[in-house]
Amino acid sequence: MTPAPLRAPDHLTLALPKGRILEEAIALLSGAGLPLTLPEKSRALRHEFPGVTVLELRNQDVPVYVDLGVADAGIVGKDVLTESGREVYEPVDLRFAACRLSLIREVGATAPLVRVGTKYPRIARAYLNARGIPAEVVKLGGNIELAALTGLAEAVIDLVQTGSTLQANNLEEQDVLFESSARLIVNRAALKLRRARLRPLIERLREIVGEEA
Numbered sequence: 001m002t003p004a005p006l007r008a009p010d011h012l013t014l015a016l017p018k019g020r021i022l023e024e025a026i027a028l029l030s031g032a033g034l035p036l037t038l039p040e041k042s043r044a045l046r047h048e049f050p051g052v053t054v055l056e057l058r059n060q061d062v063p064v065y066v067d068l069g070v071a072d073a074g075i076v077g078k079d080v081l082t083e084s085g086r087e088v089y090e091p092v093d094l095r096f097a098a099c100r101l102s103l104i105r106e107v108g109a110t111a112p113l114v115r116v117g118t119k120y121p122r123i124a125r126a127y128l129n130a131r132g133i134p135a136e137v138v139k140l141g142g143n144i145e146l147a148a149l150t151g152l153a154e155a156v157i158d159l160v161q162t163g164s165t166l167q168a169n170n171l172e173e174q175d176v177l178f179e180s181s182a183r184l185i186v187n188r189a190a191l192k193l194r195r196a197r198l199r200p201l202i203e204r205l206r207e208i209v210g211e212e213a
């Protein structure tokens with residue numbers, strides 16, 4: 001097997017998720033001085049810009065690419081980052097894609113939890129274990145709230161933003177696990193090797209989102 005070519009220390013590789021985060025991530029990074037534009041809709045998965053490569057990934061793959069050093073940095077929701085369990089450096093809360101991860105049930109439901117549906121099985125198990133609730137965690141792929149409506153589960157653990165999905169389906173939040181927003185994550189080795197590119201990027205993003213250094 002041919003070894004992967006070494007990337008120059010002044011070149012950055014970024015992991016960005018397709019979906020609702022991509023557009024704002026590109027806007028923030030270009031505001032912070034990187035020469036990026038939103039990639040045209042195509043099947044291309046790797047986008048080249050001067051001095052920067054953007055890898056377009058599924059959300060849950062962003063922490064993996066950054067932790068394993070294939071990408072130097074990335075942007076991902078705190079929810080997905082927590083679920084990944086990856087211990088990457090997380091220097092900036094970018095404050096967009098704000099939402100919360102909550103325990104959701106039908107309005108007024110009080111029956112003991114037997115099954116809990118979620119896209120976040122690790123977080124859900126930790127939450128239930130910490131409370132001594134012996135419920136089964138059922139991993140689902142999307143439209144998670146349907147599990148609580150159909151009896152697949154007594155509760156779901158899912159994201160809430162405006163609350164309109166809850167309202168439209170006669171559901172309520174019974175507990176908030178944590179607040180989530182998009183985060184800049186950085187590979188720890190890359191922070192040393194590509195310090196000259198990553199440090200100014202971190203500082204600039206902190207200034208843009210109004211975070212104290």
Ligand SMILES: Nc1ncnc2c1ncn2[C@@H]1O[C@H](COP(=O)(O)OP(=O)(O)OP(=O)(O)O)[C@@H](O)[C@H]1O
Nearest residue numbers: 019020021058059077078079080097098099159161
């Ligand atoms: N309704 C929402 N309002 C605000 N932020 C949200 C909302 N839903 C999700 N997010 C945030 O945006 C991130 C990306 O959401 P998106 O909908 O693009 O992912 P997805 O399509 O569910 O992911 P994938 O299919 O890759 O698993 C989530 O991880 C979360 O941090």
Ligand SMILES: O=P(O)(O)OC[C@H]1O[C@H](OP(=O)(O)OP(=O)(O)O)[C@H](O)[C@@H]1O
Nearest residue numbers: 142143144158159160161162163164165
């Ligand atoms: O409180 P709200 O403003 O209604 O937002 C919350 C909804 O948004 C997300 O779903 P998304 O639209 O990403 O679909 P998905 O369930 O298929 O992931 C999330 O899973 C909730 O269902």
